[in-house]
Amino acid sequence: MTLRIAVAGILHETNTFAPGMTGLEHFKSESVNGLDAFLLRYGGTRTSMGGVIDAAKRHDVELTPGLYTAATPSGMVEAAAADVLINNVVDSIDSDISGLVLIMHGAMASEQYDDLEGECLRRLRAKLGDRLPIAMTIDLHGNVSKDMVRLADVIVGYDTYPHVDMHERAEEAFDLLVRYIREEIRPTRSYGHTGMLVVPQAMMTETGSMKTIMDRAFEIESDPQVLNVTVAGGFPYSDVPDAGMSFIVTADNDQQLADRYAAELVQLAVDLKESFGLDHLSPDEAIAAALAESSGPVILVEGSDNVGGGAPADATHTLRQLVGIRERALIVIRDEQASSIAFELGVGSIFQGPVGGKSNPLHGEPVEVTGKIRLLFDGQYRHVGAYMTGQLAFMGRTAVVECGQLTIVLTEKRVAPWDLGHIRYAGLWPDDFKIIVVKSAIAWQTAFGAFARSVIYVDTPGCCSANLEHFHYERVSKPMYPFDPEPQPRFM
Template sequence: MPPLKEVRIAVAGLLHETNTFAPGMTNVDAFKGEWVEGRRAFYERYAGTRTSMGGVIDAAAKHGVELEPGLYAAATPSGLVCSRAAEALIESVVASIDPAAAGLVLIMHGAMASEQYDDVEGECLRRIRARHGSGLPIALTIDLHANVSPEMTNLADVIIGYDTYPHIDMHERAEEAFELLLRRILGEIEPVRAYAHAGMLIVPQAMMTEEGAMKSLMDRAFELEDDPRVLNVTVAGGFPYADVPDAGMSFVVTTDGDRALADTLAAELVRMAWDMRTQFSIAQSPPSEAVAAALAEPEGPIVLAEGSDNVGGGAPADATHVLACLIGITKPALIVIRDEEAVARAFGIGVGGYFACEVGGKSDRLHGDPVAVNGKVRLLFDGEYRHAGPYMTGQRADMGKTAVVASGLLTLVLTEKRTAPWDLGHVRSAGIWPGDYHMLVVKSAIAWQAAFGPFARRVIYVDSPGCCSANLSHFNYRKLRRPVYPLD
């Protein structure tokens, strides 16, 4: 091998969590907000950030390896990716990979699906192999909510999934992937993988890695990784809002040349998960009961987690099931709603003007009907901020034009774009402090905790209709491999 300073490692990525039950289709334009190509653009955007891309940059610098960034494109979770977009995205990523690279770090989600491909990650890996050869070492990083397929496991040398939810370790996992890839290039290890599906669909609210059954699985995975023969254990909780054959919880165990050991450990984790299956259930309350329970609490903030409209799961962010219960509220409440028409109305009125408009419920009927809101426009701004908290620190966020409207004791933040509440900048950029409210409505399953968790005196999970509902009986699965718990 040449000296490390002469080793070139490529990095590229395509990241989208696809909710096949969400309204609308996802096209190439959805990725234009984070379409980063080439070394200069990659370093300018991601150097110093606590992202997967930042982790790869830091690992390359640590080991004195030349990094050759290709294309990285990402979009906010949303509906099925259309055929044309999938072809263009996959081909662009494959073509951007340096053909002279000694290895590749590929950053993907693991739950991307299109009209023609149930497993976009697997298809992307297949095309990379076809163009760059079966001998190219590849380390694939995936989200904890990945729906891992056998093809992904067969075509990547190393698969590294996040260990945390909320996902605050993506930087570390990218560093881990880089280092295992480098060891593979240097001939120090010979990774072999075992894949096992648990036969279970788990909702995101049950995947908090600091408590309950998910913590038990993660703790066991970490114990297994203490064995020097074990290179990595990935616990993938899966993404239940994708109607694809391999949706659900799975495990990938990577060992140094010992396939029998990998198979044994993967099977052990499946048995452990199955034995704890009833512990993955979630208690929820209908919107009116959730609001009443929050009002009955003497002190707040009380977080109302409206997971059915989870932006991070592909939902439209304009559900009104909770909003309808907050009109005329008797204690201060805060909610963020995506509504381009309402934002345009607020900007037309101007700061200090009287706002009267129907808000939300404009994507489809599943997520509720528009709600009449009367109030005062308090603030207008461009909606841009950077993450300052532990989740993707330094990452740019863009809510589009944003308006703050006060309607009695209810404060609405109205945005043009769907933006997940993963960082305090979600409201701090609008001059809002969460501690000032008795109720905080978050359109998220668990990832909101990275930003708002420290404020919550109590969390109430809301059971409402929506494309990310924790009640999986709402969904009509056609492609999912059956039987699967808890549906069967």
């Protein structure tokens, strides 16, 4: 009998400290419904959706896509938008299916739902029943709730940061779902929360403490009775009760084993808690250090304005220090107004005016710049690197302005520097610059990592700051490290 497997989802990383609200309009640029649209948009891409397509072909099952929609990480999701999104996803799924793959982030929150993924699962269960097999994929930065673990039969999170294994993890989730439908396995889940908030800058999975944790997770997965281990580093910029690092261990009909491994991983993370701290320099110190380097590019990581974490991409704390710099430097700034003015002036004209600093005072004031407009383009490109290869990106109207040795790329929309296309399609190349400022935490490495001669982390104010003391938390479960001296783990 041919299996009919549905796929649907909503993907948004919600930064509750970010300026502004996220409404339905923010999901319009990536919203597909139905098989033809799904295959056209994601076929052949190294995305979660592409992984589902490839796995369905391999298993020779009938794929029945419902609604899948996503928005760039940003501020709190509006209440009305949240209900419309959830209801549209639920309504788009045919009840006559063998199973469902749900593609979510894990750290989506709205005005009325701290745990939007859990609420979506609750409504799906109300429609599809408690026994329909559901597998869910989540981001490594998911804030996992007990409801998510209880209501999804299988949860598979990314193993990498930068995230270059979305395709593989979606295939893994699909494989486990098919095995469960065919009664070859019986997933049994255990959940453990560390009671720790960890910043994304400390979560790179190829080095340091996160590598230690991931290596142990992979060792546990080699146990024949273990189906999957998901390490969820958490998203500290979402002020919700479930924020923080957690683990999900899924065993094959062995609750004791799952519980034991989950407890072990929690303890390992707690033992490493002090190693997740980071050293940063002020913008002027960082630039001075970069100029002192014998060669470039030197990457200045302005993680406080991390687009991938919901920041506005218009922070000017570092830009202000770059004006008049004596060696070539590059920075990308989102400024819809400045971009529009550049398009009105045209290529070859002189741009003069304020840039950036228009979202809120936390991210700085506008900076006056003067430069020649060297290039204008529509800002659309496809990813050419390892991160979501083939995925479409839309920066909106984009202008390249040369202000002496400083090159400013003005974009209409916020797009994270996850791919070299971020600047390549604007006629720029990393090796031509001594200094490159990235509005990112870690994921910039998929674009610029191969070019970086050295890396300097910049400490500036912003809604994604690596210094969590900048934020006032009201809803995070307490006690919580690093605000409290000792983590208090909790389990399900």
